[in-house]
Amino acid sequence: MRDDERALTAEESCLAAGLEALLYRHDPIGIAFGDNPDEYSPEARALLPRLVETRTVDDVQDVVHAVFVQWLDEGTAGPRTRYRLIAEEISALLRH
Template sequence: MVGETRSFAGQLLPFASGSYPTARTGRERLQLRFPAAALIIGWAFMESERDILRRERAALRQRYGDLFDVVASILFDADPIEINYETNTDEYEPEAGTILPRLNEASTVDDVARIVHEEFLHWFGADEADAVQKYQPVAARIWEAWQTFNRRQS
């Protein structure tokens, strides 16, 4: 006999009586076998913020290759917010992650400086971010790396 159940996401899933749809992980099996319980304790299934960031950074690294690490390194070396303690080399990865997708809108070094400044305003606020001129040296290095990346893609 064929029955059906709802997955955690609400999709209707058919299954043979006495068996359950195949699931790859224990979490998926629990969601399929006990959908109501999964809803009640849904918070336990929520992806952590750290996991989401890791997944997003992995996607950026796949899309941009070494450019992600180059931009993060440029920011770390310049250390515009003064948070470089020499051991926290991943400190500027979130900013690199929001700068990279916006570089397509840039056609000059000044555009890159504006983008970097806007992202630092977002991440650190106006008091910490300071003026856009502070980001000109960083922008020049990022622009050069961006141009190199684009030449390799062509």
């Protein structure tokens, strides 16, 4: 079973919703059109188990970029630098 298909705990669901909203707001691959707020749901859910491995903003940036490369491809995901602000916000979200 893929990470995006497994049942989430209440805490994970809350975090996934926050991640999804954050990704949608930043829209790193240009797919947020206003009528598709769940567009980043698979990526948000795929991030959940991998974020526990992170300790720094750089770690989070690596994980977020890797997930987008995995789900899409290197060209569509774009450069790692595209995910810096996202990683900073995710790191702040995880601290709270």
